[in-house]
Amino acid sequence: MFKKVDDLLNKLNEHRPLTEGEVKRIRDEFLIDFTYNSNAIEGNTLTLHETALVLQEGITIDKKPLREHLEAIGHKEAFLYIEDLVKGKSILSEKIIKDIHSIVLMDKPQDKGRYRRIPVTISGAIHEPPQPYLVPVLMGQLMQEYEKNIENKHLIERIAMFHLQFEFIHPFIDGNGRTGRLIINLELMKEGYPPINIKFKDRRKYYDCFTDYHKNESNPIMLTKMLTGYVEEELQRYILILETANNI
Secondary structure, eight states, X not given: OOHHHHHHHHHHHHSOOOOHHHHHHHHHHHHHHHHHHHHHHTTOOXXXXXXXXXXXXXXXXXXXXXXXXXXXXXXXXXHHHHHHHHHTTOOOOHHHHHHHXXXXXXXXXXXXTOOOOSOOOOTTOSSOOOOGGGHHHHHHHHHHHHHHTTTTSOHHHHHHHHHHXXXXXOOSSSOHHHHXXXXXXXXXXXXXXXXXXXXXXXXXXXXXXXXXXXXXXXXOHHXXXXXXXXXXXXXXXXXXXXXXXXXX
């Protein structure tokens, strides 16, 4: 399953890198698209164009809640934060997860970076998140298992498993999805992969991955395939950009 991804990553690494300005332009365009899609999955109604206006121009969109503006800004700032973590090759930890969440949830200061203290339910889910007193224990176990799998699982499979378990634990009162998708990109980027953007139009397939995981004895295969497809798509896009740039 991962041979094509590995071959594409090797091919990407063979190309001469882009300039700092070129990288920034591609990053900024991706960040708008990523912010729009990740927030839209969670119910934010800002359009792609409106998200761009908020992030690039600081414009307030008429008749759209302040909360949705802050969600866009918080997501952008959280992505910039994970870029700094990538540069430092920071090892994923509970502190880093809480820090990412704190930026994502900038509109809710009392809840940001804190594990939830009340039971929650997820509409349409076939499972019920664990009781709040179990969250710190389960998060500790999740981090240990993620590290343990370094040697025997491909990075994408490890990330898929982590994401499914993280969203099941649902450690925060809000912002779990956005935080979880930022963590996916943090771990990909640390290993030289481009960040991926789970599309709003694919949200049903994305949700089905969680259902499949819980119905099929905690097998992460469906999300692993989905993430692999996104990674392949982004690698091919970057290779095309580099090939075009290097031929000029």
